[in-house]
């Protein structure tokens with residue numbers, strides 16, 4: 001076991017708690033930076049997609065995992081980011097400005113949705129966000145003059161400071177850089193009073209109010225932040241697609257994003273990365289599974305959402321802390337070996353509201 | 359003008375008058391207790407004062423200001439903190455995080471500066487942490503600092519909730535049954551802490567309690583409620599002897 005001697009409160013504030021952390025994350029970054037040299041175009045492209053998912057996942061995790069507000073409509077913010085970016089790029093705006101605009105527009109719409117949905121929680125919020133996503137999808141397909149509807153919208157080639165980003169590795173680095181920036185921004189929020197207010201709302205609204213947290217402001221802010229980050233992922237996703245049409249942003253994508261957050265581990269930023277890897281490579285697994293399944297099942301419509309939904313339910317039932325939680329358990333198994341006991345991670349008695357005195 | 363002045367406060371739920379024309383005054387610096395059988399309306403009264411519910415009639419003034427129609431998040435920054443009878447902690451956060459959340463009203467930096475975690479934000483965080491550590495020392499919570507609430511025993515949660523309220527650096531503290539469910543030693547400790555909070559930190563305390571031993575020890579004055587109405591007010595000894603109070607308690611059981 002590792003004992004950490006703390007000599008300054010800064011150690012609790014810092015992102016990296018000790019030298020080991022710094023080393024492992026540094027190594028990870030070096031590996032990520034070296035990936036283009038080692039991987040072929042296909043896998044580099046897939047990894048790029050995984051990181052785009054991860055950015056969207058950070059956005060959704062802030063909302064679902066840290067503020068406790070469920071969204072089944074985040075594909076809409078992905079779409080808004082993608083379309084805003086493509087349209088502005090097409091109108092001649094420089095790449096970086098266009099990305100910033102995509103983030104701001106998504107955040108603004110997110111704030112609107114959050115504000116309207118203020119009084120809703122749980123399943124009602126999920127349904128409301130789902131309805132919003134369907135509305136967005138409809139709007140995009142109807143507004144042909146702007147978006148091209150189902151005919152689609154060609155995404156202009158990205159270029160940075162006059163240098164066209166046509167190569168896979170260039171886009172890979174762009175995504176990697178933006179993922180790192182996003183992660184740091186999210187972790188910064190979480191270690192300050194804004195992030196703590198979000199956590200407070202997740203765990204007890206009545207207490208949050210009583211310590212002075214304005215629920216309306218922070219819920220709206222969480223929605224805006226989440227939507228803005230997802231919009232950033234959308235802008236990058238647009239380049240990945242090359243051609244936008246409303247059916248690239250269906251309910252299936254929203255479900256996939258939620259799956260990523262839940263499977264990775266609710267309430268953990270590392271979980272986002274695990275979750276992104278999982279859903280990034282899930283289609284490949286499904287494709288392999290398709291080949292082995294009898295055609296009646298393999299070709300059945302709705303197979304993918306069905307499987308996504310099933311995984312979602314199984315994870316919630318059997319490993320609510322997701323891959324991240326499982327990892328922690330495996331880690332402590334080895335740290336405590338041979339003393340690990342099955343009950344180590346069982347939650348102790350919890351006090352249900354009904355069994356407390358009234 | 360009293361420090362906390364509750365006047366003619368009423369609220370009904372459906373047909374039940376949970377709080378029925380209740381008036382009382384609390385002076386700065388005192389420990390004021392509210393007693394009464396279950397369902398008397400004590401918790402509801404706290405919810406009205408702290409801005410969780412809004413009354414059908416009457417008014418609440420705190421430190422010379424009318425707070426009757428202010429929501430809870432606007433009342434807390436004025437220096438009013440509370441605990442809950444049913445413990446409302448942030449279950450999936452650690453004790454330290456819970457206490458830091460209690461510092462919310464003292465934040466100075468904006469969300470934008472949090473995104474970048476500017477040096478001023480770090481300085482502010484260190485300041486919050488120092489204040490939180492003072493509370494941890496006072497309530498002897500050091501052992502539990504890094505533990506999640508979900509893993510803590512009931513008695514410790516009760517203390518953490520008081521700690522979180524203290525992190526607001528309140529002028530007035532509302533404690534809803536601070537010793538309910540505690541064993542005798544824990545109750546005794548809680549009694550000492552309430553005295554310390556009142557004397558050393560200069561916080562005015564209003565507490566709901568059933569334990570008359572605790573009330574007689576720490577409270578200067580007592581208000582007795584039954585079925586939403588005030589039935590007695592005065593020193594602990596007098597109120598305890600009051601026939602209406604005796605009746606209310608006997609009738610309830």
Ligand SMILES: Nc1ncnc2c1ncn2[C@@H]1O[C@H](COP(=O)(O)OP(=O)(O)O)[C@@H](O)[C@H]1O
Nearest residue numbers: 358371374376395396397398399400401402403
């Ligand atoms: N939100 C509410 N909705 C309906 N009835 C309530 C509500 N809050 C309190 N009451 C009722 O008000 C009365 C007083 O309750 P409460 O203030 O909790 O009593 P006490 O704290 O003195 O035990 C009870 O009859 C209770 O059922």
Ligand SMILES: [Mg+2]
Nearest residue numbers: 358400401443
């Ligand atoms: Mg009560």
